[in-house]
Amino acid sequence: xxxxxxxxVQMHESFxxxxxxxxxxxxxxxxxIIKYEEDSPFCVIGLPSDKAAHAMISRSILSQGIYxxxxxxxxxxxxxxxxxxxxxxxxxxxxxxxxxxxxxSFRGSRTPTEQRDIVESFSYLEFAGPIRMKEADVSFRVFxxxxxxxxxPKYLYMGRFISGSGRHAKTMYDLKKRHYISTTSMDAELALxxxxxxxAAPGKFFFDPFMGTGGFPIACSHFGAITCGSDxxxxxxxxxxxxxxxxxxxxxxxxxxxxxxxxxxxxxxGFVSDLTNTPLRITTxxxxxxxxxxxxxxxxxxxxxxxxGLKVLGSRExxxxxxxxxxxxxxxxxxxxxxKRPYSxxxxxxxxxxxxxxxxxxxxxxxxxxxxxxxxxxxxVIPTHPCLEIVSVCVQPFNKWSRRLLTYRRLSDSEVxxxxxxxxxxxxxxxxxxxxxxxxxxxxxxxxxxxQKLRLETATGRRVSDESTELEKTSN
Amino acid sequence: xxxxxxxxxxxxxxxxKTSPSSFPLHPQDAELEIVExxxxxxxxxNILPRLMWEELRGITRELGLPELPETAPAAxxxxxxxxxxxxxxxxxxxxxxxxxxxxxxNCGHEYAVKEGIANFLLPGHLV
Numbered sequence: 121x122x123x124x125x126x127x128x129v130q131m132h133e134s135f136x137x138x139x140x141x142x143x144x145x146x147x148x149x150x151x152x153i154i155k156y157e158e159d160s161p162f163c164v165i166g167l168p169s170d171k172a173a174h175a176m177i178s179r180s181i182l183s184q185g186i187y188x189x190x191x192x193x194x195x196x197x198x199x200x201x202x203x204x205x206x207x208x209x210x211x212x213x214x215x216x217x218x219x220x221x222x223x224x225s226f227r228g229s230r231t232p233t234e235q236r237d238i239v240e241s242f243s244y245l246e247f248a249g250p251i252r253m254k255e256a257d258v259s260f261r262v263f264x265x266x267x268x269x270x271x272x273p274k275y276l277y278m279g280r281f282i283s284g285s286g287r288h289a290k291t292m293y294d295l296k297k298r299h300y301i302s303t304t305s306m307d308a309e310l311a312l313x314x315x316x317x318x319x320a321a322p323g324k325f326f327f328d329p330f331m332g333t334g335g336f337p338i339a340c341s342h343f344g345a346i347t348c349g350s351d352x353x354x355x356x357x358x359x360x361x362x363x364x365x366x367x368x369x370x371x372x373x374x375x376x377x378x379x380x381x382x383x384x385x386x387x388x389x390g391f392v393s394d395l396t397n398t399p400l401r402i403t404t405x406x407x408x409x410x411x412x413x414x415x416x417x418x419x420x421x422x423x424x425x426x427x428x429g430l431k432v433l434g435s436r437e438x439x440x441x442x443x444x445x446x447x448x449x450x451x452x453x454x455x456x457x458x459x460k461r462p463y464s465x466x467x468x469x470x471x472x473x474x475x476x477x478x479x480x481x482x483x484x485x486x487x488x489x490x491x492x493x494x495x496x497x498x499x500x501v502i503p504t505h506p507c508l509e510i511v512s513v514c515v516q517p518f519n520k521w522s523r524r525l526l527t528y529r530r531l532s533d534s535e536v537x538x539x540x541x542x543x544x545x546x547x548x549x550x551x552x553x554x555x556x557x558x559x560x561x562x563x564x565x566x567x568x569x570x571x572q573k574l575r576l577e578t579a580t581g582r583r584v585s586d587e588s589t590e591l592e593k594t595s596n
Numbered sequence: 597x598x599x600x601x602x603x604x605x606x607x608x609x610x611x612x613k614t615s616p617s618s619f620p621l622h623p624q625d626a627e628l629e630i631v632e633x634x635x636x637x638x639x640x641x642n643i644l645p646r647l648m649w650e651e652l653r654g655i656t657r658e659l660g661l662p663e664l665p666e667t668a669p670a671a672x673x674x675x676x677x678x679x680x681x682x683x684x685x686x687x688x689x690x691x692x693x694x695x696x697x698x699x700x701x702n703c704g705h706e707y708a709v710k711e712g713i714a715n716f717l718l719p720g721h722l723v
Binding site for chain 1: 597598600601603604605606607608609610613619621631633634636638639641642643646689692706707710711712713714715716717718719720721723
């Protein structure tokens with residue numbers, strides 16, 4: 121086991137360890153995290169080889185690169201002592217090599233003169249090769265970690281460059297440059313990150329049940345997976361509903377997005393369906409016989425019922441015989457639109473878990489985004505399923521709320537206790553209106569002044585009347 | 597939709613799912629399209645054990661495509677790539693349905709495929 125320094129980016133902090141672990145898993149590399157701090161972009165990990173380091177980090181989104189660690193310390197004296205102690209055996213190999221030596225100061229800066237002095241202080245390494253700032257055969261870097269506005273760095277590292285990261289993909293898939301997006305498209309960086317955490321990789325088969333304009337399937341295909349998706353709104357897949365981009369003309373669809381990135385051969389296709397009435401094969405979850413799952417991964421950002429309605433197939437009220445007959449007669453007409461009804465968000469999350477349990481292969485992953493109101497952080501119930509083990513929980517905080525990325529692993533049937541399969545059926549919110557069904561939606565809108573009226577009514581305990589139906593319409 | 601998708605699709609009606617005849621869905625009046633691509637060996641090897649071979653053979657017969665061998669090839673038969681692998685790739689990942697419908701063998705419900713996108717939304721009386 122050798123020590124390596126990962127230069128992380130200082131953002132989406134709670135995702136960084138989850139990504140590193142996922143990258144180690146997907147590359148089949150044994151990794152130990154030796155030093156990690158939430159407030160620092162420098163992470164020391166143990167890995168078996170340079171090859172493993174490259175395999176892991178070359179597809180990382182939340183890092184800039186990985187370095188073989190030559191030394192570290194609280195100040196320059198300590199750093200030099202550490203290098204002289206830990207790495208003299210490595211110096212000789214680079215005696216004649218064209219090289220580059222640079223400085224990376226996090227939250228601090230050095231004047232060109234200071235930089236030069238710092239680099240010069242490493243002259244005892246006796247690198248006699250030519251200095252090349254471009255296309256050097258080997259690069260060394262000194263890292264300075266400062267506290268906010270501190271005059272001197274609090275910690276130093278020095279290492280040999282092994283591999284850059286896959287972070288450039290974030291620019292390549294930038295939503296601003298994507299031909300076809302919608303109002304709720306996931307930011308490219310987070311979509312790629314989700315694909316990494318869900319272990320998307322060449323040869324694997326991934327599915328997104330709420331694909332929209334295909335952001336997640338595209339991210340998974342970027343990492344080599346064959347992807348497929350569905351959405352209850354066919355317009356988003358077919359692209360006849362227009363784009364979120366002002367003045368966008370011409371045919372834009374999900375297939376076109378895959379074509380834009382040259383990934384069309386990794387796209388199996390999209391179909392229109394509702395998760396609660398999915399056409400996908402459902403195998404009996406756990407228990408007898410073998411697991412009949414066929415998906416390596418499911419990644420999704422289900423509708424929260426705020427910016428996009430949370431609806432499933434069905435009618436708000438139970439259909440009478442006469443209405444049923446009308447649906448029966450009309451359903452083959454090209455203009456027929458199947459009725460949809462609002463649905464409980466909590467119930468939807470459990471449906472996703474049940475779907476994942478019965479379609480994922482053993483070890484397959486489900487990565488799903490869900491919102492959490494900040495003030496509810498502690499009581500928040502992370503949905504569970506006896507066949508799924510939680511792997512990581514990553515939080516993205518916003519101003520007034522936060523959302524989290526939950527990742528589960530499908531246990532093999534032998535790992536699942538048979539008793540836990542007999543779950544008691546849960547009680548979900550009942551009602552027919554969106555606000556009655558969706559606690560998150562209710563809380564979200566309660567927090568905004570525009571919905572004063574609704575708030576007042578709730579406060580006085582008055583029954584939500586016709587007025588709120590009006591409000592609901594406005595909010596939709 | 598590429599033909600491999602049919603390996604995973606059944607009727608969307610819940611009561612149909614328990615009946616063996618709801619899988620596979622039967623393509624009718626299908627307009628096929630072939631778009632060539634590189635053979636993806638890693639994917640073929642991974643997906644091979646998940647193929648419902650008998651049912652896939654049935655679908656190729658119904659579509660009038662070249663018949664698949666009676667039994668599924670073993671992973672080592674795929675080679676780098678062998679003719680078997682190329683044929684499978686052609687069938688599952690290069691052939692797609694552009695227009696037509698998919699019909700449930702149990703209840704007879706028809707799901708339309710338009711511009712390569714199948715619609716599985718159920719009408720009000722079937723939910």
